[in-house]
Amino acid sequence: MNIENKNILILGLGVSGVASAKALNKLKANITINDSKAKEELEKHIEELNNIDIRYCLGVNNINLDNIDLIVKSPGIKNSVPIIQDAIKKDIEVITDIELGYRLFKNKIIAITGTNGKTTATTLVGRIFKDAGINAHISGNIGIGILWELVNSKKEDIFIIEASSFQLENTYDFKPNISTIINLKSDHLDWHGNYENYKNAKMKIFKNQDENDFTILNYDDLEVRELEKQIKSKTVFFSGREKLKNGIFIDCNNIVYSDGFKNINIIKLDDIKIPGKHNIENIMTAIGIALAFDIDINSIRKTISEFEGVEHRLEFVDEIENVRYYNDSKGTNIAASIQAIKSLDGPIILIAGGYDKNSTYDEFIEAFDGKISALILLGQTASKIKKSAEKYDIKNIYIVNNMKEAVNKAYSLAGYKSNVLLSPASASWGMYNNYAERGDDFKNRVKNLRRNLNDQKS
The missing domain is CATH 3.40.1190.10 (Mur-like, catalytic domain)
Structure with missing residues (x-):
């Protein structure tokens, strides 16, 4: 396949979009980038492409496709969006990287x-x-x-x-x-x-x-x-x-x-x-x-x-006053979080909730198996998870506004030899750009907790 001098549209200026643009430039393709976000929101990625001749169409959901030979889309963009539907009608192929x-x-x-x-x-x-x-x-x-x-x-x-x-x-x-x-x-x-x-x-x-x-x-x-x-x-x-x-x-x-x-x-x-x-x-x-x-x-x-595992997947963060803190931010769905709960001994103070992917949470609650001593919820799915938990007579349910409140509440509830587990059973969108950002926030809050406790003792 030869793409030299071909007119290629990149949909979505994220990590894959930047990598695709740099590669396609090296392969001498003509590049157009479309993203529904405004230029100000994408400044960081645009800076990475400063030395490349690119036609930008930002802050819009649709553009003229008359001269486009191929579309390379960001994986997260649905095929149902108008620009892809328009491409299909025009017989323009839409593929991922x-x-x-x-x-x-x-x-x-x-x-x-x-x-x-x-x-x-x-x-x-x-x-x-x-x-x-x-x-x-x-x-x-x-x-x-x-x-x-x-x-x-x-x-x-x-x-x-x-x-x-x-x-x-x-x-x-x-x-x-x-x-x-x-x-x-x-x-x-x-x-x-x-x-x-x-x-x-x-x-x-x-x-x-x-x-x-x-x-x-x-x-x-x-x-x-x-x-x-x-x-x-x-x-x-x-x-x-x-x-x-x-x-x-x-x-x-x-x-x-x-x-x-x-x-x-x-x-x-x-x-x-x-x-x-x-x-x-x-x-x-x-x-x-x-x-x-x-x-x-x-x-x-x-x-x-x-091998000691990967960051954000049942990652041990710290042990503070005989309480162990685990970051499982990569638990973005129910099945992943169930596995995390199964992997730890109780009692567990579980921090969960985030973006709603139209999941139901009964199976999640059933997997608690008596291990969960408290449930701390945040994000879009907080009330949904709470409703499921109440059906199963789960006690000690708390809804908080952010990760700082979640970690502080977990500390106040934790008993001797407890585990505090962040495993959201939900995606991070809405509160964070991705699961890694959410996991880093949790880890930083735990670090701040330790720092504040040390300051109090000194």
């Missing part, structure tokens, strides 16, 4: 998706590859933007992509060498409209794979297991519950790989540092990918034993 990257470059690609665990699994796979001496880039839904990394890479470089449903929705030719679906739960229904659309977007990760490729699947997730019937590539299952004749599973406190003939011990469960059964899923996913790429087992074992 991972699709364009695949078409332009021929690097080997590993793509990881699932409702939960993507970031942890992607980060761990990246570490395994780098520790094995393989030049690997972690990109996609995390990082600086895949197009800019691809345009500056070597042909032999490997790309490990965290692929969201938003990114996969507008892919057509995308064909990773290794793909994985860690799990499937209801999420992003506000964006996709319904669960079936969400699931279909996820399934695009293996749509174009063939018998030369690999797909790693979660045997314990029945919906994911059933996908094998639609997959043309070599399938490798992992399970935390059953001993598989061929695949990755747990046996006698070891994660084991069986090739159908012999069992190979990969790592002892006691040697894993990150807590929670969900992280065992993430580790088995990474093992499946690494084995499919023929990485040495000793190297895989060493990296996993040293």
Whole structure:
């Protein structure tokens, strides 16, 4: 695919938009950028593109598409917006950056998706590859933007992509060498409209794979297991519950790989540092990918034993007066937050709430299992979660206005050996730009709490 002198419209000037613009400029395309936000709100990103000849159309939702050859959209922009509907009528193709990257470059690609665990699994796979001496880039839904990394890479470089449903929705030719679906739960229904659309977007990760490729699947997730019937590539299952004749599973406190003939011990469960059964899923996913790429087992074992997790995912922040504080801001949906609650012992003071993605919270409340001693709520979903909690006779529910109030309230309620857990079961939008900003706010509030207590003692 040659895009030199092509007129390309970038929709959305965020991280992926900036990376796409820089890459497309290097590839000598003519660039137009449209964003509904005003110029003043985008000043930081515009400054990054100061030396590039770009036509900006900012503060509007629609522009004339008569001379546009291709649209590269920010993953979060819905296909239902007028400008994309107009493009479809005009037969202008609309794709995401991972699709364009695949078409332009021929690097080997590993793509990881699932409702939960993507970031942890992607980060761990990246570490395994780098520790094995393989030049690997972690990109996609995390990082600086895949197009800019691809345009500056070597042909032999490997790309490990965290692929969201938003990114996969507008892919057509995308064909990773290794793909994985860690799990499937209801999420992003506000964006996709319904669960079936969400699931279909996820399934695009293996749509174009063939018998030369690999797909790693979660045997314990029945919906994911059933996908094998639609997959043309070599399938490798992992399970935390059953001993598989061929695949990755747990046996006698070891994660084991069986090739159908012999069992190979990969790592002892006691040697894993990150807590929670969900992280065992993430580790088995990474093992499946690494084995499919023929990485040495000793190297895989060493990296996993040293891996301490990722920021904002059940991240230990501090212990203050025998109370431990955990940041799980990446718990942006109900299933992720349930896993966080399961990973910690009670009593837990839970801070939750945020942007409403049209989720219902009964399943979330049912998972409390007597562990939650107090529930502190903020954001759009606060009253919705409170209503569900009251149905289940949950006591000690508090609604606060911001993270400062939440942390201070948690401190005032915490008893000896309690855990304070931020795991919102909601997206961050409305109060924060992203989950990382929310997690950083929580961590800073905990740091301020410690500082204030130390000042009082001195």
